[in-house]
Amino acid sequence: MGRKLSYQIMILLLIVNSSLQVKYEFVLDNEQVLTECQDKPPGALDYDSLFDFSELTFTMGGDGVTLTGNATTVWDIKPTDRIQGTANILYFDRGTWQSTILNMIAQNFCATMYDERQFWYKIWARHIINADEVKDNCLKVPGTKLIMEPFVIKAEFGFDAPLRQGRHKIVFGFRAFDEHNVERKDNICFEITGEFYKI
């Protein structure tokens, strides 16, 4: 009986959980796509210290911004490092950016870069065509070329917490730690701005 009850509770929780989740679509609102962080942490470098964008183009179209081409990693860290990745969502309210409770952190970004439940996978990593070849390099081996299929930068997300519709930005941060867990001098920070729509 005990087992049956726990199954029932589990199923109920699953249903409750999925009904609480609200689905949103995030669409970029400008062709600039990646921008410098407005509140830079000490030592933060821009997106062009993470990737070489010379083989990459962004074009604005009717349904958003399309990305075409390849990105080559240039971040000067070591293959044995651990990368910590963060994504913080802020919304624009009466002229200022306000923080939200939607802040994600991956202590070992490389272990979850290709995890389909992750934010960065949905918005970007799933479009990397040569993933099998470059998976192990993650973002840790400078010169790794990520070949991407052309895609419109937008993604659907389910959030348990309600989100306002309208203008938001996602602030991405990457930090690297050596094998003694000492942080490397250079960290990366950049933002993307767009709109969340309820679907």
Ligand SMILES: *[C@@H]1O[C@H](CO)[C@@H](O)[C@H](O)[C@H]1NC(C)=O
């Ligand atoms: C992307 O890389 C592939 C393989 O090296 C190459 O064939 C292709 O021309 C590159 N794309 C662009 C836009 O440079």
